[in-house]
Amino acid sequence: MTARGFGLFALMGLVLLGVGALQSWQLAITILNMSLISAIMALGVNMQWGYAGLFNVGVMGFTAIGGLAVVLVAQPPVPEAWAAGGMGALLGLLLGVASILAAVVVYKRLPKGRLRALAMVAVLVAGYFITSAVFGPATQAIEAVNPASEGYLGGLGLPVVLAWPVGALFAGGVAWMVGKVSLGLRSDYLAIATLGISEIVIAVLKFEGWMSRGVNNVTGIDRPVVRPVDLQTESWLQALAETLGWEVQQTASVVSGLGYAALFTLVLGLLIWLSERAWTSPWGRMMRAIRDNEVSARAMGKDVTQRHLAVFILGSAVCGLAGAMMVSMDGQLTPGSYEPLRYTFLIWVMVIVGGSGNNWGAVLGGFVVWFLWVQVEPAGRWFMELATAGMADGSDLKDHLLGSASYMRLLTMGVALLLMLRFAPRGLIPER
């Protein structure tokens, strides 16, 4: 990292300290933790865009599937639900996969022609009806088990940290499917395919109640760090609160937040170290060669599509990891809260602002943009109050303008993205 990079990171640190001193330490820690997670997501997107020039507009889907992993790994299993329809649901899933595989076999084995198309359709239709005959009743039975608090299969009841790599694995698997279909074609086809898959992942999370409880949310997921409520009773914490002169409750949440920060920093550090190693390795050089001139890389005998697929899976897996970390920090999976502007396009702003093609840049972008995202809203309200100060109190226009101040941040982000793209396309910390 250059002196400029160090300077910018130091500045960001100072700003966060300023938030702590001026606003509150809890807020500063919350921003810090979410910034760390955002930085990891930005790192994942940077792998795809910065290393390979791949345009992934489905970050939201990959983070959400990572979040699902947390539920499936860490939540305790629900034995009644398993008894009611667990086997049926699993069998249904297997049947679904089997019918798709059968269709693939038909496609590969039969000669090209109308017969092949008909046979494929027949296999798929038959597979659909067999699958839904098994799957439908089983999932209904599961969702009927104690629907107010359960109504799903639950997870494996394993330690929550284990869910993080599993989340990465899930996201990587989905990425493999998408990449297999859309890589090697026009570059914007990948964009549209990822846009689609991210909407589908959210639809599945919202609708497949037997798996994720859908819009009823899964709450109270095990956390990797002691909860503030449990910390408050510790005597050392009470002593600490007394020395600092803070309330016990506030101290507990700050200490707990710092625990997460340490954990996340560890993961982020490991990822940066790995990506930097990859960047300077022969593999990294190859990726940049492919990115900068696909034709000549092909001429050198590189299989561009395969390399793209690999880096696409890697980047998406990192996004999945971040998604899993986020859910385990919040302690809940809320499928209704995933929206593309926040989870896909904001991450893109981070990468572009920070500096695509530079890992430190992407991380810095994560910090800066998340900070702006949080702080622009109060700033927007302040601005609107100033702008409407001359208007009569209670007028419709004034109320409307004040009420819509929160949308200022979308505008701000868009303007920031456009300005960076135009005047500093290499970002805050440019690629070396």
Add this chain to the structure above:
Amino acid sequence: MEFLNALVTLSNFMLVPALAYGSQLALGALGITLIYSILRFAHFAHGDTMALGTAAVIGGTFFLQGQGIGIAPLPTALLAVPFGVLVMVGYLLAADRLVYRYYRRVRAKPMIFVMASLGVMFVTNGITRLFMGVGETRFEDGERFVFSVREFRAFTGLAEGLALRNAQAITIVTALIVMIVLFWFLTRTRAGKSMRAYSDNEDLALLSGINPERVVTITWVITAILLVLAGTLYGLDKGFRAFNYFQLLLPMFAAAILGGLGSPIGAIVGAYVVAFAEMGVTFAWRRVAGYLLPEGFEPSGMVQLLPVDYKFAVTFMILVIVLLFRPTGIFKGRVL
């Protein structure tokens, strides 16, 4: 009788809504395909600019309603469409001058254009929400039905009824007119021919004295007309919610790709295929099947292939199938 009843209930719940939805998608997909063939990038801000255009129309509608001006039985919104078009022509041309033109000049990669359109999307999104918020706004007025279920039943004496909502009829008719005018424009007028020439071969078009900036300007103007109409018709039909317009992006792109990116006729065909597939797969066939199947074979379930929440999955499957088996689309659009 049984067959007629089946046909009527199918029309009422699937065919007519799908036709209207397909027409709305077609107008949107035409815009995407035009921008793609002239400016050569995937316009991600399309859904959100559609929302902003509709917001302008809604503003105009409310103003006209306040003045007591209307064209009942037609919705007032139709009267406000020219205003919306004017606003959007201004907006899109401003976006072009401020954002895209620079990248054209430096001959940036297509992906940079897409990224820039992402920025425009954010800004547009913010502006729309600033005016409209995130809730639903209904702005349909005038007569609601061309004919209602009860009228249809009384007229035909069938057990099942068919309703044609005003919004649906207007959508289908307008889309048809717009398509005819657009094709006339592209094939018969000088400006349209220069657009096609530019899309086909940029260098040859430049050589024969076609002014590229003029072609680009015309493209944005046509896009503005198309997207304001598409947005307004969609809003009349289903109510205005900014987020729904963003979500239209996927079916519109799927339609354009399915038809063949850069092919206007492809965009229209693609849009109807997507609309009918989406509706057909998420439609509960129970009543139709009940009429058609012999006595005693009536289905017990809903006979719905997929729940409505998965309509994106249908679009996505269409997209995947196209990408796997025919990446150039039905009408051989361009592919890398």
